[in-house]
Amino acid sequence: MLDVAHIKQDFPILTQQVNGHRLVYLDNAATTQKPRQVIDALVQYYETTNANIHRGIHTLAVRATDQYEAVRARSAGHIGASNPQDIVFTRNTTESINLVARAWGDANLGEGDEIVLSLMEHHSNIVPWQLLARRTGAVLRFVDFDDNGVLDIDQARQLIGSRTKLVSIVHMSNVLGTINPVAEIAEMAHAAGALVLVDGAQSAPHLPVDVEAMGCDFFAFSAHKMLGPTGVGVLWARPGLLETMEPFLGGGEMISIVKPEGSTWADVPHKFEAGTPNIADVIASGAAFDYLHDLGMDAVREHEKAITAYAIDSLQRIPGVAIHGPLDIERRGGAVSFSMDCAHPHDISTIVDGHGVAIRAGHHCAQLLMRRLGVPATSRASFAIYNDRDDVDALVEALQHVRRVFADDGARTAV
Amino acid sequence: MTAPEPQFDELYRDIIVDHYRRPRNHGSLAAPTQQAEGVNPVCGDEVRMDVSIHNSVIDEIAFDGQGCAISQSSASMLTERVQGHSIGETKEVIGKFRAMMVDGAAPDSALGDLVALEGVAQLPVRVKCALLAWNVLQEALQQAASAAGKEPA
Secondary structure (H helix, E strand, C coil), X not given: CCCHHHHHCCXXXXXXXXXXXXXXXXXXXXXXXXXXXXXXXXXHHHXXXXXXXXXXXXXXXXXXXXXXXXHHHHHHHHCCCCCHHHEEEEXXXXXXXXXXXXXXXXXXXXXCCEEEEECCCCHHHCHHHHHHHHHHCCEEEEECECCCCCECHHHHHHHCXXXXXXXXXXXXXXXXXXXXXXXXXXXXXXXXXXXXXXXXXXXXXXXXXXXXXXXXXXXXXXXXXXXXCCCCEEEEECCCCHHHCCXXXXXXCCEEEXXXXXXXXXXXXXXXXXXXXXXXXXXXXXXXXXHHXXXXXXXXXHHHHHHHHHHHHHHHCCCCEEEECCCCHHHECCEEEEEECCEXXXXXXXXXXXXXXXXXXXXXXXXXXXXHHCCXXXXXXXXXXXXXXXXXXXXXXXXXXXXXXXXXXXXXXXX | CCCCCXXXXXXXXXXXXXXXXXXXXXXXXXXXXXXXXXXXCCCCEEEEEEEEEECCEEEEXXXXXXXXXXXXXXXXXXXXHHCCCEHHHHHHHHXXXXXXXXXXXXXXXXXXHHHHHHXXXXXXXXXXXXXXXXXXXXXXXXXXXXHCCCCCC
């Protein structure tokens, strides 16, 4: 088990008071807080290393390039990929998916070709494909999920067929917490001759991930949801795939030879990293990978299973609370969405904020999912390595206060 | 349990919760002269409003919608406050409510129950919830002015 008391001490932001209470940060699916090791890495980079990479032969340029490329290797290692050159750095998961839609999709999809998604996708795994469909005449198909938030695998099997060119599916839902059977889906897609993109924005931070065992063709995630800085996205592609793709953005760093009549491209992955990249944040992301791997991703998963199970059990004891998503802890991660019959999610979020508890309220960038659930919005608590039972108890106490304000069953008291 | 900060205690006063649970003038009118609606795309709050204006007086007003307690109680209290009043008086009320929510003006007693929403002004992310119904009412008044061939004031 993780030593959470010790871990908390590594996160300076958690020591503060918010609205007169200890900060209880439960919005980790939106972004996680950063340990001192990551903040120090950022400062150290600017104080000792700052230089542009991949050009210049002076000492700092070489040092910066080496550190940047070392994080490429650590990114690959984090998801079980053997070759760092199959990793492209982007700004975020959204940009990683847009890169695939442009650089692979434009060349490989045409009129009537189908892209299979699910109704539990984040907008970042819907809108790029809608734009691609508009450019190419391709058609989007959506796999439903059941009332427990479990993907309808039979419907996936029906929808994935000879017209399917791509299946793009979330590994762990940012709303329901559902962990989808991505290996099984990859097998179906490959049998139909389609490629598979896995949106790992919520899984890479919280689960041991092995893209080779998963069998996907693309895997996208972001550093900022896994203790790293904002502004660093990662795209992994199956070996050989990046070489077949056209460039995404044009400019410096991504070329080999530039002539008036045209240019040739740098080798992958640099072909996809036009312009000066986010060097400092990539290098500081390395400290985030190190932090997680020092703990061990298996231990991270076990801790988050325990805290999520405790949270689900505690929330279910509050009258009028309904949880959206699987209750089976083996099939879900630590994003726990819920509704209260007496109060709207925004009022819930405001009241618990008054107790120092940060949760998310809204549609969570998943309007198709909200429509499927039949609710305009939900409240969401999402957990990370530094959350403990005290944090869950603080949430529950704050939700009891929501009931005192709104419930019509005698719980209301003068406030 | 430790007490929450005063500003949060002030926020959800009894009268707000009461209007949220039992909205007044809720539904639609049989023969509205104006209809308007508004949505806060970020949070999904919705308000639709039917207004019946004759001789520059709001004879009847009704709303429905969905959303948080702030947006829906604001709409409910709005309808109670402006029903039976002239367009001129209504515009004054709109001005006073906006002044309280946006400009930090002290609550004006002419706002009646609506002063209960004063605490929302301290939470910038929630001000748009309180203002939604007022934007919808203003849209309805502009429609009425256009229909009457006058410039909206």
